[in-house]
Amino acid sequence: MSSKSLSLRNISKRFGTVNALDNFNLEVGVGELVALLGPSGCGKTTALRVVAGLEQQDNGLVMVSGKDISDMPAHQRNMGMVFQAYSLFPNLTVEENVAFGLHMRKVNKHLRLKKARELLELVGLDSHNKRFTHQLSGGQQQRVALARALAFEPEILLLDEPLSALDAQVRVNLREEIRRLQLSLGTTTLFVTHDQEEAMAVSDRVGVMNHGVLEQIDSPDTLYNKPSSTFVASFVGTMNRIPTQISNGMVEIFGIKVVALKRGQESGNVYALVRPESIEVSRVAGAGHAKIITRSFMGASSLIICQTPDGSVIQALMPSHYSGDLHPGEEVNLHITLNEVLVSNV
Amino acid sequence: MAKAIRMKLLPPLALTLLLLGLFVFVPMLSAFEYSIRTPATGGYGWTHYHWAISEEDFFHYIFRSTWLSGVTVLITLLILVPTLVWIHLSDSKIRGIIDGLSLLPLVIPVVAFAVGAQISFPEFVQNTVLELPFLYFVLALPYAYRSLDIGLNSIPLKTLSEAARSAGANWLRTIISVIIPVIRGSVMATIALTFALSLGEYTLTVLLHWDTFPTWVTYVAQDNILGAIAISMMSLIIPFIILTAVTLVIPERNMQGRK
Numbered sequence: 339m340s341s342k343s344l345s346l347r348n349i350s351k352r353f354g355t356v357n358a359l360d361n362f363n364l365e366v367g368v369g370e371l372v373a374l375l376g377p378s379g380c381g382k383t384t385a386l387r388v389v390a391g392l393e394q395q396d397n398g399l400v401m402v403s404g405k406d407i408s409d410m411p412a413h414q415r416n417m418g419m420v421f422q423a424y425s426l427f428p429n430l431t432v433e434e435n436v437a438f439g440l441h442m443r444k445v446n447k448h449l450r451l452k453k454a455r456e457l458l459e460l461v462g463l464d465s466h467n468k469r470f471t472h473q474l475s476g477g478q479q480q481r482v483a484l485a486r487a488l489a490f491e492p493e494i495l496l497l498d499e500p501l502s503a504l505d506a507q508v509r510v511n512l513r514e515e516i517r518r519l520q521l522s523l524g525t526t527t528l529f530v531t532h533d534q535e536e537a538m539a540v541s542d543r544v545g546v547m548n549h550g551v552l553e554q555i556d557s558p559d560t561l562y563n564k565p566s567s568t569f570v571a572s573f574v575g576t577m578n579r580i581p582t583q584i585s586n587g588m589v590e591i592f593g594i595k596v597v598a599l600k601r602g603q604e605s606g607n608v609y610a611l612v613r614p615e616s617i618e619v620s621r622v623a624g625a626g627h628a629k630i631i632t633r634s635f636m637g638a639s640s641l642i643i644c645q646t647p648d649g650s651v652i653q654a655l656m657p658s659h660y661s662g663d664l665h666p667g668e669e670v671n672l673h674i675t676l677n678e679v680l681v682s683n684v
Numbered sequence: 685m686a687k688a689i690r691m692k693l694l695p696p697l698a699l700t701l702l703l704l705g706l707f708v709f710v711p712m713l714s715a716f717e718y719s720i721r722t723p724a725t726g727g728y729g730w731t732h733y734h735w736a737i738s739e740e741d742f743f744h745y746i747f748r749s750t751w752l753s754g755v756t757v758l759i760t761l762l763i764l765v766p767t768l769v770w771i772h773l774s775d776s777k778i779r780g781i782i783d784g785l786s787l788l789p790l791v792i793p794v795v796a797f798a799v800g801a802q803i804s805f806p807e808f809v810q811n812t813v814l815e816l817p818f819l820y821f822v823l824a825l826p827y828a829y830r831s832l833d834i835g836l837n838s839i840p841l842k843t844l845s846e847a848a849r850s851a852g853a854n855w856l857r858t859i860i861s862v863i864i865p866v867i868r869g870s871v872m873a874t875i876a877l878t879f880a881l882s883l884g885e886y887t888l889t890v891l892l893h894w895d896t897f898p899t900w901v902t903y904v905a906q907d908n909i910l911g912a913i914a915i916s917m918m919s920l921i922i923p924f925i926i927l928t929a930v931t932l933v934i935p936e937r938n939m940q941g942r943k
Contacts, residue, residue, distance in 0.1 A: 413850075
C-alpha cells in the first residue's frame with residue numbers, strides 16, 4: 339500500500355445559511371486511523387466528502403502528503419470510500435464490484451480479477467465471488483464494499499458511517515475486521531461515525547466535532563479522561579452534571595472539596611462534570627445523601643441511578659460485586675473518587 | 685396465503701391479457717388476412733409480398749427510416765441520460781420546470797414544429813434529412829423522458845455515482861458502466877418508444893417535404909392498397925430485429941431482487 343498523510347487546512351463550507359465547516363483543520367498521519375465523531379449536522383460527513391472530492395470546499399486546502407489536491411476531481415484522487423448505504427453495483431458480481439476500481443485504472447482483466455479474489459479472501463468472502471450483491475447479507479455487502487475500496491490500493495481510505503446500517507453483533511465484528519485490515523495494510527484512514535463506542539474502539543485518535551469545528555482531537559483515552567471542553571465532556575461517554583458552587587478554585591461535591599478544572603468563573607453557581615465510574619454508592623456515612631431509583635445489572639458492572647434531595651439525578655457505575663446488595667428505594671450516600679473535576683457554568 | 689391471493693388474481697389477470705391480446709392482434713391478423721387476398725382468383729397468395737420485395741424503393745425507404753430512427757435514439761440517449769442524471773443529482777427546483785417542458789410536445793401542434801424548424805434551423809441543416817432526427821427527438825421527448833425518469837427514481841443514484849467516482853470512474857464511465865446498466869429496463873423502453881415513434885412518424889416528415897418509409901407507404905397506397913398493407917406488415921419485423929440486437933448489446937444481468 340502506498341499510504342500517505344492527509345491534511346485539511348482552514349476548510350470552510352457553507353450550505354445556504356448553514357456553516358457546515360468553519361475554518362476546519364485536521365492532520366492525519368501515515369497509516370493512522372482517525373475517527374471524526376459528533377452529533378448530526380456537526381459537519382463530519384461534509385469533511386469526509388471534501389476529502390473525497392465529492393463536495394467542493396468554499397475555502398481552504400486539502401493536501402495529501404504535501405500535495406495540494408483541493409481542485410482535483412474525485413475520480414483522480416485515488417481514495418477508497420465505503421458508504422453507509424452499501425452502494426454496490428447491482429449489475430456486477432461480487433468480484434466484478436471489487437475489481438471495478440482496477441477496471442477504471444485499465445488493469446488487465448486477469449490481474450484485476452486475481453487482485454479482487456485476494457481482497458475477497460482478506461474479508462472472508464472468497465467463496466462468494468460469483469454471486470450478485472443482492473444475494474449477500476448486509477454485513478457481507480459492506481465487506482465487499484470495503485474490499486472494493488481497498489482493491490486499487492488507495493492513498494487514503496474514507497469510511498462514511500460504514501456500520502450504521504448493520505445489526506449490533508455484525509457491527510462489532512466488522513469494526514474489528516476494519517481495524518485488522520487497516521493495521522495490516524497500513525492504510526491511512528478517516529472514519530466518520532456518530533457512534534462513540536465505535537470511534538473509541540478502532541481509532542488511533544478521535545476528533546470530536548461541533549458546529550463545523552474540531553473541538554478536540556486526541557487518543558480515545560485522553561478524550562475520555564481529559565476532555566478539553568464541556569461539549570466534549572458531555573458528548574463522549576456519560577457525564578453527571580452536579581450543581582454546586584465554585585469558590586477559590588474549589589467546588590464541593592457530596593461534602594468533599596475538590597479542585598475545579600477549566601473553570602470559567604471564580605465564584606457562583608456551576609456544574610461539576612463527573613463520570614458515573616467516579617462516583618461510589620454506599621451505606622457509609624457521608625454528606626452525599628441520595629435515594630436509589632433503579633439499579634441495572636450490566637454484567638461486570640451495575641448502573642445505579644440515584645436522586646439527591648435537591649432533585650438532581652446522579653448515575654453511578656460500580657462493580658457488580660460491590661453493589662449487589664443495594665436496592666431501589668434505599669437511602670444511601672454518594673462519594674466522589676476524584677481530586678479534581680471539570681466544571682461548567684452552563 | 686400468498687398462493688391463495690395469486691389464484692384469486694389469476695382470472696381477472698387472464699381476462700385482461702386476453703382483451704389486450706385481442707386488441708393488439710385482431711387488427712394485425714385482419715390486416716394480414718387482407719394483404720394475402722388475391723382478388724383475381726378469389727383465394728389467398730403472396731402476390732403482394734412478392735411485389736413489395738421486388739420494389740426497389742421498399743429497401744431504400746425502409747433503410748432510410750431505420751437509420752434515421754437509430755440516429756434519433758442516439759440523440760435521445762446522448763441528450764437525455766446525462767441531463768436527467770444531472771437533474772436528479774442536483775436536487776434543483778429546475779426539475780419541476782423541465783418536467784413540465786418535457787410535456788410540451790404533446791400539446792404543441794406538429795405543424796408548429798415544422799414551421800419552427802423552417803425558421804430556426806440553419807440552412808445547411810434544413811438541406812439534409814438529418815434535420816428529421818432532431819425533430820423526432822422532440823416528439824419522442826415526453827415518453828423517453830418519463831421512461832428514464834422512472835428508472836433513475838428507482839435507484840440510489842447519488843450513492844452509486846459517488847461510489848463509482850470515488851473508485852476512479854469519470855462521469856462518462858459512471859454513466860456508461862454503472863448507471864445505464866442499472867436502469868437497463870428504462871433505457872430499453874426509451875429505445876423502443878423512440879425508435880417506434882420515429883419509424884412511424886408521418887405528419888412532420890410530409891410537412892418538411894422529406895420522404896421516409898411511412899410517406900412512401902402512403903404514396904404506394906394510392907395505387908395499390910393491398911401492396912401497401914403487405915409492406916406495412918413486413919415493416920413490423922424491423923423494430924423486432926433492432927430491439928433484439930439492442931438486447932444483445934446491453935445484456936441483462938441477474939439483478940432480480942436487488943434492493
